[in-house]
Amino acid sequence: MGMDKPTIVVAIKNDTDDLKELSDFFNGVEEEEIPVSVKKFxxxxxxxxxxQAALSxxxxxxIGFDDKSVIVHYKNLHEDEPLFVADKSNKVNLRILGANAARLVKGVPFKKLN
Structure with missing residues (x-):
């Protein structure tokens, strides 16, 4: 069995979760060239x-999301205190959020959310 490639994990609640609405987020991560995977929690x-996605x-x-928000979490933070929470309807911020999730991995400064 091969080693899994290290990825930022996007948590979905069920298989019907629509990831299309997160396309700006994914584009932001992709710009920073960090791989992403999706897991069910x-x-x-x-x-x-x-x-839980951060722990895994x-x-x-x-990354977690619901109807209104997208959340970036880091495993060393308290469970109730995510690093970033952004409004899902703000496409510009979603792209920045994706870039920031990747920048967390790379250890470079974050972009400013609008």
């Missing part, structure tokens, strides 16, 4: 899913 809150990520970064 049964937790109710997006923050919990993001935290070899890069220590997890």
């Amino acid at each position: 049964e937790f109710n809150s997006a923050t919990e899913r993001a935290y 990520s070899h890069l220590s970064v997890g």
Whole structure:
């Protein structure tokens, strides 16, 4: 069995979650050239899913989302205190959020959210 490539993990609640609305986020991560994977987590809150995703990520970064927000979590933070929370309807911020999730992995300064 091969080693999994280290990725930022995006947590989905179920297989019907629509990732299309996160395309700006994914584009932001892609710009920074960090790989992303998607995993299913049964937790109710997006923050919990993001935290569990961070714990399961070899890069220590997890993403959760719900109807309104996208959350970036880091495994060394307290479960209730995610690094970033952004409004899902703000496409510019979603792209910056994706870049910042990747920049967390790379250890370079964050871009400013609008």
